[in-house]
Amino acid sequence: MKVALFIPCYIDQFYPQVGIATLQLLEKLGCEVSFPLEQTCCGQPMANSGFASLSKGCDINFVKNFSGLDYIVAPSGSCVLHVKEHLKDEAHPEEAQKIRNNIYEFSEFLTDVLKVERINASFPYKVGIHNSCHGQRGLGLSSMTERMLPEFSKPEQLLAMVKGLQLSKPKRNDECCGFGGTFCVFEEAISVKMGKDRIAEHDENDVDYITGGDTSCLMHLEGILKRQGSKVKTIHIAEILNSSL
């Protein structure tokens, strides 16, 4: 299966290991992975700040890089959701629409398209899961406590395949971490408070790691953890699924 990788800008720049794990795991699972080299950003930082009008350049560049592909996979629920909901290219509307249909968040690609039932991974740690809002509510990667629908979780389904991993959930399993894009600086006080409250619930479970499908949430949590001098680390779910510790 041919898969094109979309590595969001902040992963490319600050968390290359997440991109590497994603690439390696997809290859292990038999995919033929390409990485369009001129890609940058999905435009979400501008659009969520009210400047969708300024994200046209990003959109056009995105369409240029990802046109005509059957599967586009990205290790970020938030960026995938943005592309699915907002990608536009007036010159190539059909291409843009096709990309919107063909882009997948990493864990849903594994569970729904590759239908992975086994993963040869081990990670002998206590891991707390953080559901990113855009992955969970936006893409429906797991059930939500607000809705009265059957329970499921695609990321948990995958983490359950990892040897030695002890998974725990925080008390409020789908509360936002407070990152929120530029919210994290424009509403700094609440953003940090929300992050601290998430961390406190994971601390109650005595976790070694907090994992999730969105590096942006994890970056925010990591920033607070480090400032607290905490031993708890953050790690993207792709890194866990790709590890053989």
Place this chain on the structure above:
Amino acid sequence: MSAREKILNAIASNQPELTALPLMDKNVLIRYEDVYAQFKTVLESIGGKVKLIPSLTELKEQLIADKASGNFVVNAIADLGKLDNQVASFTALDLEKVEKAYIKGTAGVAENGAVWIYESQMLNRLLPFICQHLIIVIDIAAIVATMHQAYENIDVAKEGFGAFIAGPSKTADIEQSLVIGAHGARSATIYVVG
């Protein structure tokens, strides 16, 4: 142009294209094996008291005893005894002293413990709200599962006023601590006859 015309014109020009009302399939609604048991459980969970009685005999005696106690007790149920029709013209100042009121309800709702009461059953609109203690009597056959069936069984516009009452008056406005007896009745006891 009057405000009325201005508003209605603005609405007419701004409202979206007509969409249909949903067809509500009542088969999806929750069902209870025992509507009385559900009614009792819910009402007790919201501070009400529920008693199942085989006939009105016990209540008739209780009403007599209540009246004999010297408290201001109002009977609005013909089957229990003489109606206190005079309260229809009482002011709030008079009714403020009512210790207990006996009122008949038309329909009970199992899902939420509410009882529908018509104005005519209250004698005075204020009575079920201003009395310190409220007694409501309903027939067991009048209990339905949900609000959908309840509205089928009543006509909200038949009289000038009517209300669903579910248990005693309450508030949690101070630190979310539940306190029974805010402005209305301090207790609500529902006698179910059947």
Place this chain on the structure above:
Amino acid sequence: MKTTHAALAEKFIADEPRTNWHDETLWFVREKRDKAAHGLPEWEQLREWGSQIKNHTLSNLSNYLKEFEEKAVANGIKVHWAADGDEHNKIIHDIIRKHNIQKIVKSKSMLTEECHLNEYLQEHGIEVVDTDLGERIVQFRKEPPSHIVLPAIHLKKEDVSATFHEHLGTEKGNNDPQYLTEAARQHLRDKFVQSQLAITGVNFAVAETGGFVVCTNEGNADMGAHTAPVHIACMGFEKIIPKAEHLSVFLRLLARSATGQPITTYSSHFHKPRPNQEMHIVIVDNGRSRQLGREDFRNSLKCIRCAACFNTCPVYRRSGGHSYHTAVAGPIGSILNPNLDMKANADLPFASTLCGSCTNVCPVKINIHEQLWKWRQIIVAEGYVAASKKMGMMGMDFLLSRPTVYRFAGKMGRWLMRILPFVTNNKLNVWYKQREMPEPPKESFRDWYLKNGKTNKK
């Protein structure tokens, strides 16, 4: 410009234990809502019905309002129309003057808060007594409600005790909610029995019957309305529903969504005045018809004011209602208020992480978080954001839409951060105030890929 949500929130959060308490108290309400909703297998279906009934109503609103008026008038109710808050206040003032009314009780009506009725009447020397316990508390304290269902949720019992000691002469230091509620009961019973005018809100107005429904737990709306010789019910025109049978859907949704109760204690259906009573309804627009014309935002008018979106909102829970500086706070307020005054409320659509929980709990399926996103676009287009923010965004666009610029800046940025951490780790960097910066890696993913990626490079 008024103080913004961000600044007010920072002030609120400065007292962290109190913030935690506020958050946990409201989360508890949210959990009660979940439990109540889970008790009904048809919950999601009910939401869908509620949503469709409201959609239909908005699409036929002018006819339903006319039908309602006709029926209400036939029932003996006087119907008034107010284009804005000022007209609403004047209509009420006129009725007060006509009857030479001195004693007024009011049960909860967010519309009268929106129109600033109390302040208006006060300026004309008329005092209104708010009778909902929470509203009475905040009224004594000269504060606005911080929540549309739980007006005094920002206060602790010690605060209430001190307020009641001052205004009602309760025992100093007696913080028992039972005791304090009893004091308010006695105080307000006095006000009820003497009242000459009762003002209430309207939860639902039924076009088919010309009647309206008012829901309370305390019984305060009924205590006033059935006592006073004049009753004025105030409603935004979106309170209309087509038929009485639709009340079943909304009454099932309302209290469960609001507080997790199966229904409010009192759901009172008013159709005709009592003998010798005057009953008025004031139907208010105040920007609603404008909102109706905004395709992206009109369905905010479906709101039934349950406040489930407040209780679930992680931002609201940690910033308190006053940080929204408007009568209706919370997520729903943040999509309603820009319509009323875009400039003054330009900050509100940004007071959200767009987590989407509000949309999920909404009993009438308003896409609140999507509307927040859309308001951001409009507020930016209308020029209501700081120029510095716009410059930053333009710079970001320049960088992110040009692959070579992006890669160059990335290299520079990472390089700079690695050798000169103080360039970004300073007080001007808001991120750094309470968070560490991510550690810059030696190379970007792309750099790594060019060196190590497999043969299938594009």
